[in-house]
Amino acid sequence: MPTLFRTITMPRDLSEKDIAILKKLAPECGDLTCSGSGHSFHSILPPVSNHFSEDSNDFIGRISRLSNEELTYITDMILKGEESMGCLPVEDVEALVHLLHDRLSPEHAKKVIDAYESGSSCEH
Structure with missing residues (x-):
């Protein structure tokens, strides 16, 4: 029987680990606020993809910087419904x-x- 995952992403405050990963992926990230909405970031991947990466090749380059431990962490957060991909x-x-x-x-x-x-879908 397949394992069920919580897929609805809940807004969360980024932890110190989340912020460190976000800064690794987007060192130019000055603050943790979305310029479009004025709200704080609640995930790692959407701001990297939508605010800091120039295109998908840039996004690939950025996520390739992650260690396997960091990739596992992000995967776990996705599967818990705490990291948005919508x-x-x-x-x-x-x-x-x-x-x-x-x-x-x-x-x-x-x-x-x-x-x-x-x-x-995208809600944040």
Whole structure:
């Protein structure tokens, strides 16, 4: 029987670990506020994809900087419903899935695909 994951992303305050990962992916990130909405960031991947990456190649380059431990952490947060992918362009989701497949395992990639496909759309 397949494992069920909580796929509805809940707003969260970024932890120190989240902020460190966000700063690693987007060193130019001056503060943790979305310039479009004025709200604080509640996830790591959407601001990197939508605010700091110039295109999907830039996004791939940025997420490739992550260690396997950091990739596992982000994957775990996605599967718990605490890291949003609903706002990511499909090509950025695909890049993340390929990276997870190559660096962690095909199982990690499959779980993230399942979470993405059953998740909610962009709400934050």
